[in-house]
Amino acid sequence: MRIALIGYGSVGKAFARLLESQRKRFPFRITAIQTRKYTAYDPKGLPIDPEWGPPASVPEFLDKAQPEVVIEITSLNPVDGEPAISHIRAAFARGLPVITANKGPIAHAYASLRAEAAAHHILFRFESTVMDGSPVFNLVRNNLPGVTIHGISGVLNSTTKVVLAEMAQGRSLADGVRLAQEMGIAEADPAYDIDGWDSAAKTAALANVLMDANVTPQMVERTGIGAITPEEIQAAAAAGFVITLVSRAKREADGSLTLTTRPERLPEDDLLANVDGTSNVLLLHTDLMGTQGIVSVTPGVEQTAYGLFADLVDIAQQL
């Protein structure tokens, strides 16, 4: 199966390594890569460090690459999800299935992308957009038939967890951000994490896909952690509470959706307060299956790459 990658950063390279390691069982080949500055093509399959040629627009690239699947992994534009949304539409326009690890399109334009994919009978997968590749969307689709999700709660941003843990030790927010950057987990602009935009985008993506919402991150009631002091965290800890950035989506009795991302003061034995380090936790509140929890333990770029791979296997089985 011929794969075209749009974007080739750390996730793309981890994905290329993963495909190499699984080649015997899964005959997938990356035959084209496009970045902002370069392109590379080889219908027999590209090496992890390919020889780069001149740049091309995404439509030019796709027309030359002639892939069977397109993987969109450009870096996130948190404001409106572009240009990733246009990249996906360019693939759809050519009848090509798309996998993305980019939460922008799912947080900003899922309802219309879903409709476009359905109208053209094209598969569209995005497992790695919210929980670093842990089964969330595929879990609900494959394993929870008949279930209605009426609420979601989660601690979904690793950077704020690291920062708040540092502040609990008496260090400053800036110290915490520095540590998260050293660990390689903070977004390019850490304000995107600290101000709650990353968590709000994940909340919107989850609500769009799992609760049939049609919202954007801007529609999530959002408070970041910028105003929290080390003293506040330490006073909470002394009283048996943990302050953490929690994302929630809830279907109200009147059918409306309430979406929030904000620091919450949780009892220290609350599951949401209790998943340490960079690990994330997501709880799905359902009608038939009670509450179902998913924990992504110390996720890294390899997990995100694996989520792309799982989506690829899913698409390959259906083509």
Add this chain to the structure above:
Amino acid sequence: MRIALIGYGSVGKAFARLLESQRKRFPFRITAIQTRKYTAYDPKGLPIDPEWGPPASVPEFLDKAQPEVVIEITSLNPVDGEPAISHIRAAFARGLPVITANKGPIAHAYASLRAEAAAHHILFRFESTVMDGSPVFNLVRNNLPGVTIHGISGVLNSTTKVVLAEMAQGRSLADGVRLAQEMGIAEADPAYDIDGWDSAAKTAALANVLMDANVTPQMVERTGIGAITPEEIQAAAAAGFVITLVSRAKREADGSLTLTTRPERLPEDDLLANVDGTSNVLLLHTDLMGTQGIVSVTPGVEQTAYGLFADLVDIAQQL
């Protein structure tokens, strides 16, 4: 689709209620029920409280019932998994797919049942055997392609969690067992929980299915919680530790499997120590996907019934 139930206790009734509530979308009908004392048949579908007729052996029952799927939900025999294993074989002999919520057959005879089902091209599902219906086996099969599981750790028994929490408050083991019985979660013989047999059976079932082991609960190195004192738990708590009954399976460097179920003294911020109440947690340690966590939050009989339903939808899609 015509369904025959073997066994009709609280899970069976919850399952019957669930099917009724989902009838519009999922046209499944329970057309025959066998218990130790009675049988009931109606090809048009049985009500939740059917009129009972005389008893029959399982082969007689299946021949009369002519179902399309058999659901085995008799109560557990922890020693050898019988008669459930024979019930499943009677269904296989008739070419019928089987779903079970009974961990005995998976813990005692999975390798041979899997081989028999494969030889006859029969589907065999058992999602509700270990985590009360939470996606575990179906999650690995559907959502983790190419992944090898090299270790499993979990806190899988609700009764011992309740008992140890009571003892942490200074009450006795007997007090804790009484509370678990009042909550309706203890096994018929609570020694089965306290001595670690339930957890050992779940460990064997997980290892058999997910790590291709061919073991029985008796082959799990097993220590129960009977020797633990409230003082010991309180001393651990004062030092920042929690004592809990942990199940582990680990593939060693030489390819052998180490299987244990025993009380462990875990740091209080360990994820395994931190899922409260009757909730269970399972961590899958993998090659490609790091560690993946599944939390079954306050599971009950409705969740177990839902696991049967999810298996049934899976089978219906493939028949």
